[in-house]
Amino acid sequence: MNLREQLDRHHSGTIITSVPCRVDFGGTLDISTFYLPLNRVSPSSVNIALDMRTRVTLTGFEPGKIKISSKGFESAVFDAHGAPYDHPMGLMFAIADYFDAHGVHIRIESSSPPRSALGGSSSAAVAIISGFFKAMGLPMDPARIAWLAHYIESSVAGVPCGMQDQLAAAFGGVNQWTWKMGRVGPEFDRHVILDEKAELTRLESHLMVAYCGNPHVSKDINQRWVQGFIAGENRSRFREIAKITQKFAEAVKSGDWRTAAGLMNLETGIRLEMTPDVLDNMGQNMFDMAKEFDCGVRFTGAGGGGCIWSIGETHNISQLRNAFVDLTSTLETSKVLDTRIDPHGILVHE
Numbered sequence: 242m243n244l245r246e247q248l249d250r251h252h253s254g255t256i257i258t259s260v261p262c263r264v265d266f267g268g269t270l271d272i273s274t275f276y277l278p279l280n281r282v283s284p285s286s287v288n289i290a291l292d293m294r295t296r297v298t299l300t301g302f303e304p305g306k307i308k309i310s311s312k313g314f315e316s317a318v319f320d321a322h323g324a325p326y327d328h329p330m331g332l333m334f335a336i337a338d339y340f341d342a343h344g345v346h347i348r349i350e351s352s353s354p355p356r357s358a359l360g361g362s363s364s365a366a367v368a369i370i371s372g373f374f375k376a377m378g379l380p381m382d383p384a385r386i387a388w389l390a391h392y393i394e395s396s397v398a399g400v401p402c403g404m405q406d407q408l409a410a411a412f413g414g415v416n417q418w419t420w421k422m423g424r425v426g427p428e429f430d431r432h433v434i435l436d437e438k439a440e441l442t443r444l445e446s447h448l449m450v451a452y453c454g455n456p457h458v459s460k461d462i463n464q465r466w467v468q469g470f471i472a473g474e475n476r477s478r479f480r481e482i483a484k485i486t487q488k489f490a491e492a493v494k495s496g497d498w499r500t501a502a503g504l505m506n507l508e509t510g511i512r513l514e515m516t517p518d519v520l521d522n523m524g525q526n527m528f529d530m531a532k533e534f535d536c537g538v539r540f541t542g543a544g545g546g547g548c549i550w551s552i553g554e555t556h557n558i559s560q561l562r563n564a565f566v567d568l569t570s571t572l573e574t575s576k577v578l579d580t581r582i583d584p585h586g587i588l589v590h591e
Contacts, residue, residue, distance in 0.1 A: 245301035245344030247376045256299040257590040258371040261290035261583035262351075262359035263409035264450060264541050264550040266508065267486030271403030273427060274467050275479060276420035284420050284483040286405045287434070287490050290413040291450065292583040293353040295361060296590075297368035299376065302346040307337045311349035311365070313356075326397040332366055335397045336390075340373045347372075354578075356456030358540065358547025360406030366390040367410040371587045383411035383586050400464050404429070406542075413586035415444065417490040434494045441582045446555045447498050448582075449562050453523040454575030455546040462516050462543045469515070478511050485511075493552075502553045505537025512544070519544035523575055526568060527551075534561040548578070 248254050267286040270276055276284040302308050309330045310316040317330055321343035324334035333347060347369060353359045367390045374381055390411075391404035408418055408429065417432040435444055469475050485508045492501035509528060512519050519540055520528055527549050531538035536553030551561060562577060569575040 243304055243344045244299065244340075244342045244373075244376055245304060248299065248301050248345075254301055256372045256375050257296065258368045258375065259294040259296040259588050259590065260364045260368045260371070260410035260586060261413050262293050262295065262353045262357075262361055262364050263288040263290050263406060264359065264448075264539075264548070265289075265405060265409070266489055266505065266539060267482060268403065268405060268542060269463065269466055270479070270483055270486065271405040271418065271420055272401045272463075272467065273420075274401050274470060277422060278476075279480060279483055280421065282480055282483045283487070285417050285432075285486055285490070286403070286420070287415075287417045287486060287493070288405050288409040289415050289444075289448070290409050290583040290586070291353075291359065291580045293351075293359070293578070293580050294583070294588075295352070295364040295368050295410070296350045297365065297372055298348040298350075299369075299372045300346045300348070302344055304344040307334060307343055308346040309333050309349070310346070312351065327399075331397055332362060332394055333369060335393050336366060336369050336373070339389075339393055340377075342373065354452045354456075354548070356547065357452055358542030358544065360409060360542065363390060363394060363406035364410040366394060367407050367587065371589065375589055381587060381589065386587065387411040401467050409586075411586045414584050415441065415493070415582065417486075432490070434490055436584075438584070441584060443496070444493070445582055447552055447558055449551045449558055449565065450541075450548055450578045450580055451527065451550075451565050451569060452548050452574070452576055452578055453521055453527070453546060454569070454572040455521050455523070462519055462545045465516060466543075475515050478515060482508055482511060498552060498554050499535065502531075502535060502537030502557075505539050505552055506532060509537075509539050512540075516544075520549075521546050523569075523572060524549050527565065530564055530568065531561055534558075534564065536561050 387407040
């Protein structure tokens with residue numbers, strides 16, 4: 242598909258899409274290595290979409306070529322179907338190849354910190370696919386787009402991949418996703434935890450997100466969890482995490498913030514037992530500090546740097562925020578993030 246011709250013919254030369262990033266609870270359970278053997282405990286993940294959006298712009302480029310630009314990476318140009326998928330932006334080139342696209346420049350702009358473990362690369366994938374769907378006149382089906390982003394990422398990542406990041410980007414909002422096998426393949430059930438504007442505003446007063454200052458490398462920690470699970474290690478722990486995640490979703494839905502905070506710390510503690518480096522030094526300091534203020538703290542994604550998020554009673558979160566501001570001032574790249582819950586998933590900007 243010569244996307245340049247498509248853009249010039251139908252879309253005034255430009256298509257712009259955007260999607261949110263997320264914080265999460267019960268990650269790893271969205272990987273089939275875990276949720277299929279753990280089927281009897283109904284494994285699920287919870288995520289909350291944040292308004293730090295990833296914005297993708299598609300414009301025309303030289304026919305036969307694909308160019309991708311993203312902040313924090315050197316721009317890259319390859320012939321169609323000629324890009325190495327182990328390139329830092331290999332996933333994005335793989336998506337273009339799936340659509341047999343060329344003559345396109347893909348610009349990616351993320352408002353979240355680079356490699357912050359907020360699902361940025363998966364969000365970008367969803368936004369790019371949405372742009373191609375728009376160019377081709379296809380229905381903007383969030384489930385179909387999320388599945389496609391998941392499978393393309395899984396095909397080039399070299400490690401097992403989940404799909405909660407793609408679903409948060411495609412749907413937005415506050416959701417619990419239950420993972421299962423359907424009649425002909427994997428399926429998910431979406432359970433909206435909170436939906437009304439007043440509910441989301443209330444939840445925001447109980448949340449905080451901070452960047453620890455060091456970029457994360459998720460593959461290593463995820464791979465150790467996967468390899469250990471396959472070897473028969475830590476299976477009881479992951480069964481316990483599945484049960485904790487269900488209780489956490491119920492606590493958030495009912496507004497029981499103290500219980501939610503306790504469950505968050507319990508889950509983080511289990512992960513620390515398995516992989517102590519899931520929290521870096523700043524993250525560990527934040528975890529210890531949060532417990533002093535009766536708040537919960539959890540790393541985002543697979544941890545090992547990136548962001549943490551916290552939940553608790555409003556007055557406790559307020560005090561913890563002040564303490565985090567002081568703590569993050571000791572590391573130039575670390576900061577408390579100014580973010581809100583995003584109720585929207587895929588947006589096409591006309």
